[in-house]
Amino acid sequence: MTKTDPRKAPLALPLNQIIAGDCIEEMNRLPEASIDLIFADPPYNLQLRGELHRPDNSRVDAVDDAWDQFGSFGHYDSFTHDWLAAARRILKPNGAIWVIGSYHNVFRLGAELQNQGYWILNDVVWRKSNPMPNFRGKRLTNAHETLIWASKSEGAKYTFNYEALKALNEGVQMRSDWVLPICTGGERLKDEAGDKAHPTQKPEALLHRIILGTTNPGDVVLDPFFGTGTTGAVAKMLGRDYIGIEREEAYREAASKRLEKVRKFDREALEITGSKRAEPRVPFGQLVERGMLRPGEELYSVGNRFKAKVRADGTLVGNDVKGSIHQVGAHLEGAPSCNGWTYWHFKRDGKMVPIDLLRQQIRAEMH
Amino acid sequence: MTKTDPRKAPLALPLNQIIAGDCIEEMNRLPEASIDLIFADPPYNLQLRGELHRPDNSRVDAVDDAWDQFGSFGHYDSFTHDWLAAARRILKPNGAIWVIGSYHNVFRLGAELQNQGYWILNDVVWRKSNPMPNFRGKRLTNAHETLIWASKSEGAKYTFNYEALKALNEGVQMRSDWVLPICTGGERLKDEAGDKAHPTQKPEALLHRIILGTTNPGDVVLDPFFGTGTTGAVAKMLGRDYIGIEREEAYREAASKRLEKVRKFDREALEITGSKRAEPRVPFGQLVERGMLRPGEELYSVGNRFKAKVRADGTLVGNDVKGSIHQVGAHLEGAPSCNGWTYWHFKRDGKMVPIDLLRQQIRAEMH
DNA sequence: AGGTCAACTGAATCCTCTC
DNA sequence: CGAGAGGATTCAGTTGACC
Numbered sequence: 001m002t003k004t005d006p007r008k009a010p011l012a013l014p015l016n017q018i019i020a021g022d023c024i025e026e027m028n029r030l031p032e033a034s035i036d037l038i039f040a041d042p043p044y045n046l047q048l049r050g051e052l053h054r055p056d057n058s059r060v061d062a063v064d065d066a067w068d069q070f071g072s073f074g075h076y077d078s079f080t081h082d083w084l085a086a087a088r089r090i091l092k093p094n095g096a097i098w099v100i101g102s103y104h105n106v107f108r109l110g111a112e113l114q115n116q117g118y119w120i121l122n123d124v125v126w127r128k129s130n131p132m133p134n135f136r137g138k139r140l141t142n143a144h145e146t147l148i149w150a151s152k153s154e155g156a157k158y159t160f161n162y163e164a165l166k167a168l169n170e171g172v173q174m175r176s177d178w179v180l181p182i183c184t185g186g187e188r189l190k191d192e193a194g195d196k197a198h199p200t201q202k203p204e205a206l207l208h209r210i211i212l213g214t215t216n217p218g219d220v221v222l223d224p225f226f227g228t229g230t231t232g233a234v235a236k237m238l239g240r241d242y243i244g245i246e247r248e249e250a251y252r253e254a255a256s257k258r259l260e261k262v263r264k265f266d267r268e269a270l271e272i273t274g275s276k277r278a279e280p281r282v283p284f285g286q287l288v289e290r291g292m293l294r295p296g297e298e299l300y301s302v303g304n305r306f307k308a309k310v311r312a313d314g315t316l317v318g319n320d321v322k323g324s325i326h327q328v329g330a331h332l333e334g335a336p337s338c339n340g341w342t343y344w345h346f347k348r349d350g351k352m353v354p355i356d357l358l359r360q361q362i363r364a365e366m367h
Numbered sequence: 368m369t370k371t372d373p374r375k376a377p378l379a380l381p382l383n384q385i386i387a388g389d390c391i392e393e394m395n396r397l398p399e400a401s402i403d404l405i406f407a408d409p410p411y412n413l414q415l416r417g418e419l420h421r422p423d424n425s426r427v428d429a430v431d432d433a434w435d436q437f438g439s440f441g442h443y444d445s446f447t448h449d450w451l452a453a454a455r456r457i458l459k460p461n462g463a464i465w466v467i468g469s470y471h472n473v474f475r476l477g478a479e480l481q482n483q484g485y486w487i488l489n490d491v492v493w494r495k496s497n498p499m500p501n502f503r504g505k506r507l508t509n510a511h512e513t514l515i516w517a518s519k520s521e522g523a524k525y526t527f528n529y530e531a532l533k534a535l536n537e538g539v540q541m542r543s544d545w546v547l548p549i550c551t552g553g554e555r556l557k558d559e560a561g562d563k564a565h566p567t568q569k570p571e572a573l574l575h576r577i578i579l580g581t582t583n584p585g586d587v588v589l590d591p592f593f594g595t596g597t598t599g600a601v602a603k604m605l606g607r608d609y610i611g612i613e614r615e616e617a618y619r620e621a622a623s624k625r626l627e628k629v630r631k632f633d634r635e636a637l638e639i640t641g642s643k644r645a646e647p648r649v650p651f652g653q654l655v656e657r658g659m660l661r662p663g664e665e666l667y668s669v670g671n672r673f674k675a676k677v678r679a680d681g682t683l684v685g686n687d688v689k690g691s692i693h694q695v696g697a698h699l700e701g702a703p704s705c706n707g708w709t710y711w712h713f714k715r716d717g718k719m720v721p722i723d724l725l726r727q728q729i730r731a732e733m734h
Numbered sequence: 735a736g737g738t739c740a741a742c743t744g745a746a747t748c749c750t751c752t753c
Numbered sequence: 754c755g756a757g758a759g760g761a762t763t764c765a766g767t768t769g770a771c772c
Binding site: 073102103104106107108109110111113114115120121122123124125127129130131133134137138139140141142143144146148149160161162164165167168169170171172173174175176177179180181187203204205208209212237238265266268269270271272273333335336337338 | 420424426440469470471473474475476477478480481482487488489490491492494498500501504505506507508509510511513515516527529532540541542543544648650651652653655656657658661662663676677678679680681682684689691732733
Binding site: 410411412413414415416417419421423425427428429430435468469470471495497498499500501502503504505506509512549550551555563566567 | 741742743744745746747748749
């Protein structure tokens with residue numbers, strides 16, 4: 001039996017650091033089921049005609065046999081398989097992944113995600129407001145990139161801050177097409193020569209939406225193709241921990257400098273619009289126990305079409321039907337379900353008031 | 368030696384007809400290298416689970432037809448392989464194909480296109496102006512579908528009417544994202560009972576753009592999943608020949624009736640995309656995402672009487688009130704409503720600037 | 735005739751906890 | 754594991770009844 005190679009030993013989570021190395025090897029050294037979210041912007045230029053390189057930078061011999069005329073896709077698929085498998089191992093059961101790509105590679109990415117058991121939640125289109133035109137007029141302006149959001153497996157309880165994204169979209173449900181400008185101007189990192197530090201730096205706005213919408217403060221966000229660290233920068237701003245993996249020293253250095261300057265937003269600013277689902281459950285019976293409603297008192301349906309009587313045990317009776325506020329409401333409406341809290345009203349000073357108001361009073365006391 | 372089965376004999380091109388049968392078998396009977404353009408809207412393999420109800424308790428009419436059921440990704444891939452191979456054989460060397468799908472199937476489609484040697488020219492996003500919302504608030508509104516445009520092979524001289532599409536786009540180069548409404552109203556075909564004749568009828572505007580942009584008059588356009596014949600109808604209007612293949616008799620009949628009524632070169636068809644041009648809505652959250660305003664930054668009311676803090680999700684908090692820029696403004700003023708865009712100001716270089724200025728910057732970029 | 739409002743609809747992988 | 758219950762959740766647009 002050989003000794004364990006210390007270089008292969010699993011690491012404790014190296015939070016808020018940039019790991020130097022190949023992302024597959026480095027992910028394999030991280031503890032399993034430890035990451036909340038992965039954002040990955042993998043290279044997509046591996047299948048260009050001519051030279052082909054493996055992830056470890058060694059050159060692949062050109063394949064010109066007829067039986068393997070699409071061998072370049074084979075190599076790309078194998079690379080994609082390996083890093084997605086490594087990523088899946090380190091994801092928590094309720095973790096999720098975002099990948100981004102263009103038509104050159106995104107179909108391979110999406111198919112491999114599905115093959116490995118990831119469960120696609122949405123594909124999202126980043127619609128660029130200022131794309132590069134198609135100079136030769138031979139095709140359509142390539143004005144978008146595609147992101148795929150997937151949970152680790154079907155049925156997993158992924159994080160989705162629905163109300164926060166709805167608020168971000170001025171009160172309308174967030175859609176799967178996001179209009180955002182490409183990364184230019186002061187946000188674009190430059191090297192000493194004044195050239196762009198990274199060829200495909202993503203805008204912070206894109207990561208802001210992703211991290212705000214699909215993680216909670218304190219979550220761990222890993223980016224296996226860290227580049228100049230947009231994922232880390234936004235994670236830090238938003239009070240999440242990040243882990244970056246990057247092979248190229250120049251990118252790591254640029255990212256490192258960038259991250260030092262980033263400040264976390266203050267706590268109040270990080271609070272997001274909350275969800276009703278997260279509110280504590282209040283049994284209807286409590287309203288009766290506390291005397292907010294009297295046994296025998298009558299409740300009236302939305303639209304005043306039905307009446308029901310409150311009973312001492314917190315059930316209702318109306319039209320010979322007995323049951324919870326939800327059951328009686330559903331039965332009277334002939335509906336598959338009913339939210340009794342908003343359906344039933346009581347009278348106060350001649351006005352109809354929804355019983356949900358009483359629940360809100362109880363919840364306010366609980367804080 | 369056996370006699371040739373006449374049912375298997377290659378057909379001469381059955382122009383402007385609807386062929387009854389399985390599309391793989393029927394394409395295999397057509398002469399090779401005879402088709403200019405294929406438009407294909409294959410089953411999406413939606414894999415829906417239970418029933419879904421809207422918040423008003425009405426039931427969503429799901430696409431649960433037998434033709435959309437596949438046992439596994441393996442079965443779906445095998446089906447995809449077979450019809451794409453049959454399609455490629457009958458394409459002229461300079462012919463092209465369009466396929467449409469959603470995240471359920473489009474990654475399988477795209478990967479298989481590449482595997483067979485098709486050469487992807489663009490992926491195009493159909494952004495629906497009126498998609499069905501996500502009723503349970505568990506994901507993003509699925510507001511788009513993806514099309515892939517590919518030539519038969521790399522280096523082929525595909526047809527692209529650059530100027531026509533540019534004209535259709537008000538003089539600006541056509542982009543890879545197309546905003547079009549879904550097919551409703553008078554365009555949507557109904558059966559005798561008044562129900563929709565086909566669950567997934569595509570809008571004519573979509574086919575108009577495709578056929579106008581990537582074929583010439585007199586070209587042959589084939590649709591292996593003809594359905595109720597949108598492809599044929601638009602091809603006929605635009606003076607192209609069509610061939611439809613459809614298994615279901617009810618769809619063939621509906622398509623047949625429809626096609627009889629279609630007149631070639633209907634000028635009105637050219638006006639389909641004309642739409643009201645309102646100023647695009649810009650959610651306040653975008654100013655935060657884009658870093659134009661920082662979470663935690665303070666905004667000042669008109670007249671400087673009130674302050675409020677920006678939060679990461681694009682809401683404000685001031686005087687213990689949380690909400691949109693409009694809501695918080697209205698509350699502070701004790702007014703029924705408030706235009707937050709002109710009400711709130713931020714400080715730059717000691718001066719007060721209305722946030723509407725930032726909105727104008729974003730709108731300028733969108734043009 | 736014109737305006738108002740309620741009802742209806744669209745390719746959808748659409749809940750969560752307790753017993 | 755399944756069954757049952759609580760209760761949260763929608764946008765743009767068309768159609769048709771009714772004033």
